[in-house]
Amino acid sequence: MATNRTKVPRPLARQLLVEAGHRCAIPTCRATPLEIAHIVPWHRVQRHDFHNMIVLCPNCHTRFDRGDIDRQAMFRYKELLRLSDPNRVAPEDPSPRAGLIRAYRLFQNEMTRWHKSISDLVAAVVLSSTGFPIENLRRCRSAASVARAATDKLGELGDEGVAEAANHVFDWFRHWADDVFDLKPSVFSRSGDDYEEWKQERFMAFVVLHEEVCAALDLDPTELDFFEAERDGQELPQVSLGTRGLWETDE
Structure with a gap:
C-alpha cells in the first residue's frame, strides 16, 4: 500500500460490504474472504468514493489487478449490485459513472440510427x-429528435468537455442532414x-468524444469499449432540418 494512501473509513467499508451481501461482488463467484478494491485505481483518483469501490474476494481482486477482468466489466458488476438491492434509497439514481456510460451508449x-x-x-x-x-x-x-435528446442527456451527465464534444458530433450530423434537405449537389x-x-472527419469527432467521456470517468480511452449500443425512451425535442420548409411536411 502506498504510504500516502489513507485507510478506508469504517462506515464506507461497512456500506460496501452490505451492498455486496458480504460476498464477492462478481455474481459467478460470491466467495469469501473479502477485500475492498478501487475500480479506477487509488493512484489515479486519490480518494475513497463509494461509486468507485467494490468488494471482491482475493482471487477476483488479483484477476482484476492483472487485467483478466477489465474496468468496464467491474463498473457493470457495481451497477448490478445497485439494481439488485431492494432497499436502495434512490433506485432511479444510478452511480454517476454508470449513468454517464449509459448516456454515452x-x-x-x-447517432447510428440518425446516420442510417x-x-x-x-x-x-x-x-x-x-421529390422527397x-x-x-x-x-x-x-431520428434527429432522438439524437438531440440523447446529446442533451449526455451533456447533462458529463462535464463541459463531454458536452462540447457531443454537440460537435451532433452538429456534424446536423450539417449533413441540412445539406440533404437543401438538395445540395x-x-x-x-x-x-x-x-x-468526410468519413475520417466523422470518425475523429467520435474519437474526441470518447476521449472526453473517458477523462470524465477517470479511465484510459482503451479501458472503455469505443462503441456499444443501448437504447431507452425519452421525451423528444423537435429539430428542424434544412431551409426549404420540408420540416413541416406531415403528409
Missing part, C-alpha cells in the same frame, strides 16, 4: 422521380477522396 446508438435515416433519405432522393419520399422524411426527422456526388475525408 444511448448517444452512440441514436439520413443515408436512406439520400438513396431515396436519388431513386425518386417525385415522405416516409424517409419522417424517419429522418424522428455535393451531397449526392462526392468523389472517392472526398468521401474518405
Whole structure:
C-alpha cells in the first residue's frame, strides 16, 4: 500500500460490504474472504468514493489487478449490485459513472440510427422521380429528435468537455442532414477522396468524444469499449432540418 494512501473509513467499508451481501461482488463467484478494491485505481483518483469501490474476494481482486477482468466489466458488476438491492434509497439514481456510460451508449446508438435515416433519405432522393419520399422524411426527422435528446442527456451527465464534444458530433450530423434537405449537389456526388475525408472527419469527432467521456470517468480511452449500443425512451425535442420548409411536411 502506498504510504500516502489513507485507510478506508469504517462506515464506507461497512456500506460496501452490505451492498455486496458480504460476498464477492462478481455474481459467478460470491466467495469469501473479502477485500475492498478501487475500480479506477487509488493512484489515479486519490480518494475513497463509494461509486468507485467494490468488494471482491482475493482471487477476483488479483484477476482484476492483472487485467483478466477489465474496468468496464467491474463498473457493470457495481451497477448490478445497485439494481439488485431492494432497499436502495434512490433506485432511479444510478452511480454517476454508470449513468454517464449509459448516456454515452444511448448517444452512440441514436447517432447510428440518425446516420442510417439520413443515408436512406439520400438513396431515396436519388431513386425518386417525385421529390422527397415522405416516409424517409419522417424517419429522418424522428431520428434527429432522438439524437438531440440523447446529446442533451449526455451533456447533462458529463462535464463541459463531454458536452462540447457531443454537440460537435451532433452538429456534424446536423450539417449533413441540412445539406440533404437543401438538395445540395455535393451531397449526392462526392468523389472517392472526398468521401474518405468526410468519413475520417466523422470518425475523429467520435474519437474526441470518447476521449472526453473517458477523462470524465477517470479511465484510459482503451479501458472503455469505443462503441456499444443501448437504447431507452425519452421525451423528444423537435429539430428542424434544412431551409426549404420540408420540416413541416406531415403528409
